[in-house]
Each structure stands twice: as structure tokens, then as C-alpha cells.
Amino acid sequence: MAEVRIDKYLWAIKVYKTRADATDACKGNKVHINGGDAKPSKSVKPGDVITVRKNEVTFTFRLINTIEKRIGAKLVPEYAENITPQEELEKLRRPIETFFLKRERGTGRPTKKERREMDDLWDRYFFDSEDVYGEEDDEEEDY
Template sequence: MEKIRIDKWLWAARFYKTRTLATEEIGKGRVQVNGQDVKPAREVHAGELVTLRQGPSIRTVTVRGISGSRGPAPVAQALYEETPDSLAARTKAAEQRRLAPEPALSIDRGRPTKRQRRELDNAGDPWGQRWSASIKD
């Protein structure tokens, strides 16, 4: 087998869990072959450069082998070789994510407790009771 559809190759190389997901990502323009946007039916050959986006990371791989069936992970990893630039960018992005502060830690106060809510209600009511528009108390 010398050539195969790009969506099937991405699925066989375990970049995407299903061929449908691979087809959707190709349709959204997140996969390029040799720097050009492709359609799912485009045939990919050994030696071509495939750039794909998976979440926040962009991977650039060289096609080393062709397989029409999805096999175990070691076999799938033999189908491609990631470029050194792509590996360096992914490790740099992972390090930045690791060192980034936790977004939840920037929140000073969360939702008030029942006791704090009562204190807020009483602090906003100078007369010690709730205001009412009705005549009777």
C-alpha cells in the first residue's frame, strides 16, 4: 500500500479516536499536508509533512509508513516521526502550562456561606428589618 486517505491515516496513526473526528478536524482546516489545507479524501504518501492541531498544541510530523488499519500504539507510532521543532515547541508549551498559576487561585472570595450571607443582608439593612412597600407591619 503506497498511498491512503489522510483521514484514514490520521485515525490509523492514533491522532484521532475515530475517522469521523479526523474528517471534522480536516474540514475545520486544522490539518495541512506540505503546508496546504486538504480535504479528507486527499491521499498521503510516505515522506510528506503533515501539520495538525490537537487542542492547544500544533504537531508537525513526517509520514514514515502507511497503514489502512488501526493497530496498537507502538505500531501506530512507527507510522510517523515528529520533527525536532515540533517536539521542542510541545515541550516548551507543556512547561509553560506547568508553571502557569492555577486560575482558581486568583479568586479571592468564592460564594458566601450562609452565615456570611446573613451578615451581608443585615449590613445592608440600617433599620434591622426588611423594607416593605406594604402598609401593615
Template structure:
């Protein structure tokens, strides 16, 4: 039997990206975090990350969920889910502010199941998003 370590604190230097994003409350479940990683919605330092990708303090994590991108910097490594005040101390949130409600209200929306957009609707969307070529 190994002797018990008394009084030493186990401070991890790395953790899995799915475990860390779940622990700091960026996802509701670890399964959702892993699915986002597998779907290519999570990037660590600019590279797509699989669920087991290790994260270290100072890494930049970009998460795209619900059409919104979250950008966080890892401050502290944790692997167990904690309360919101503790989770806030484990990351630095560099996410851009959400667009004002006035702009969101003016963006065109298609009814669900309305089919593919027409050429005119694609042009309008490109113009709104700044992707027009001329």
C-alpha cells in the same frame, strides 16, 4: 470470479489523510480526524487538507488540536488502526516540545464566559506572544 492472490501482500502507496491520522492514533476517532480536516486544522505539505486528501510516504502533516501543533512525517502508509508500538513506527514525530509549566502558569487566562478581552488585555497577550509592534 477473479483468481485469489496467494502470498502477495497489499502494500498501499497512499491513503486518505483522515484515515491515516486515525490509524496512527493522532485522533481518537476517524470522525474527529475528518472534522479536523474540514475545520482547517490539518495541513499536508503546507496546504490545508480535506479528509480525502491522499498522503504518501515522506509527506509532512501538521495537526493543530487543543492549541498544540503536532508535526509528523509519514514513514509508512496504513489504513487500519494499530497499537501504539506499531503506530510509532509509521511516523516520525517532529513536534516542538511543549512549553515548560512555569511559562504556562504565568500566561493570563480568562474565565470562560467572561466576555471579550479589553484593549489592555489584548496588549498584554500580544506582548506575551511576541506580536507587539513596538
């Protein structure tokens, strides 16, 4: 297999949890191949450099081998080399300033709208770091 779609590849090496997320990232201009924009159907081949913007961090990967099926976290280094600069990875460890959800005492439970807004904040600032630190999921793999 010499070439594979970028959305499928990013899903297979666990950069995104779903292929739909990978496709949306490509459409949203958050993925670049060798410095150029990447549409979801763009093919990648070994040697390509892929840049992915997730939240505040820009991850950089060098494609080693192509793959179409999702693999375990331990096998990812056989297919992609994480060449993200250290200063980008440090952004993950930096405490998020002014991110405290404070509710007035006695206001009761949050409404459905307030809860969705809080969830959006959490999703924007906190995400699985499994793909960055090489930690394995507790979830079972879909084959």
C-alpha cells in the same frame, strides 16, 4: 499500499480517537499536508509532512509508511515520525494560567448547563497525551 486518505491515516496512528474527529479536524482547517490545506479525502504518501493543530499545540509528523487500520501505540513510530519542535511540546507541560473553577459556597450542585460549560473547558485544555508521549492506553484496541 502507496496512498491512503488523511483522515483514515490520522485515526490509524492515534492522533485522533475517532475517524469522525479526524474528518472534522480536516474540514476545520486544522490539518495541513506539506504546507497546504487538507480535505478529509486527500491522499497522503510516504515522505509527506503532516501538520495537526490540536488545542494550543501544532504537532508535526513525517509519514514513513501508510496504514489504514488502527494500530497499537508501540507500533506508531514505524508509520509516523514525530518531528514536532520542542517549543511546541513544552506548551503541553506549561501550567494553564487562570483556569480555576470556583463556585460560591452554598450554591449547590451545578445545573446541567453549567456542567456542560465546565466540561467544555476541561475538554479544551486537557486531552489524552498518549499520542505525544508514547504512553499506551489502558483501553483495548478495536480490530
